[in-house]
Amino acid sequence: MEDFHWTKLFNPEFYITMEINGVPIGIYMVLFIVFAETGLFAGFFLPGDSLLFLSGIYNRELIETFFIIPSDFSNVIILAVLIAIAATLGNIFGYWFGSRSGNYLYTKEDSFFFKKKYLIDSQVFFEKHGGKAIIFARFLPIIRTFVPIIAGIVHMKKAKFMFYNILSSIMWSFTLVFAGHYLYGFFLDELDIDLKKHIEKIILILIGVTTFPLVMKAIKSRKKETTD
Template identity: 25%
Template sequence: MSTLIDFILHIDDHLINIVNTFGSSTYLILFAVIFIETGAVIFPFLPGDSLLFAAAALSANVNYGLNIGLFVIIFLVASIGGDSLNFFFGNKFGEIIPRNRILGKFIKEKDLAKAREFFDKYGAMAIFFGRFIPIIRTLIPFVAATSDFPYKRFIKYNLIACVSWVAICCGAGYYFGNIPVVKENFSMVIIGIVAISLIPAVIGYVKTKFVSSK
């Protein structure tokens, strides 16, 4: 866990090491991370927002030779494709994965319950808003499928959500990631991004506790 936290907080340094080591293969590595985060239901803890922000920030620096346009394309394909795979898993193995002795360890029942509650409350809009909330974004496609939500309708909202998510995260990283004050306090910026992403979940949790206490 400490290694994952270190990776997230110092993701800019780790990305620089990846670029220096693997060169153009960096695109494939980052594609795999986002695809796995969204597609493999059992890995909701992988970084998403911070990775897009950091990658876009590096692409704005000519010294690294990275292309922001290519990043946008691979992140779009990875997130849309990953969500569709996630939906497929929910449709085919919705009842099996959470109860599996091994796979079930990666999916917390409380997180799955929150995702179901979120989806039941907001319906189709949960597909859009869920994309911006860590953990929830990985579970929403799965929950939508187990709720017999039509895939054709799911993919429409998912396309809008993924385009918005990639545009906002990459746009922010590209235009603001290399501002001196941001570069000098990159870890704090990443913490801020994670904190902002968690605000909707925190509000939902507080509301639930408030209602249950009445």
């Protein structure tokens, strides 16, 4: 059995290819992580965008856990829909948590699983963009974990929240899953490059792309503090 190291917890491929007693459970892990990252405030450290992108690459292996479908397009559609549902449910749980007891987070002490700074940054982001923040947040690590909680805290209208929730879940899921699937096919067929052999590079690129807006925001905030 391959030795386990805690750093694998940050590697999306680890979850996608996970097995228990020889039985693949990758699809269950993907759906749970999507739910947890968007519904549980402790899920901010879990892989999100890179997980969906790699799920598009491994779509056949994931869907074959349930049934075998010859059509690649059908596999990708089913996978994207399942992920969108998990993301929608995750946001609903985050909204519910925020509406019921989210205020206590502002008095909660920092820990490994919770940083008050992330909550405050998400609140500023939400106040700036309103309902559209739910859509923008889907594509921003950490922010997407806390924005639905903020929406619950401020008691955003449920109908409005659900509209942006469902729309953002579909956009996020279909964009990244389809990108992973079709880019994998393009690189393999046109350039004879198997992206499965370059997973670490893909993860680093995706992390860089998705965290760039947050890094720039942090730099701007730092400059503003120094000039005030």
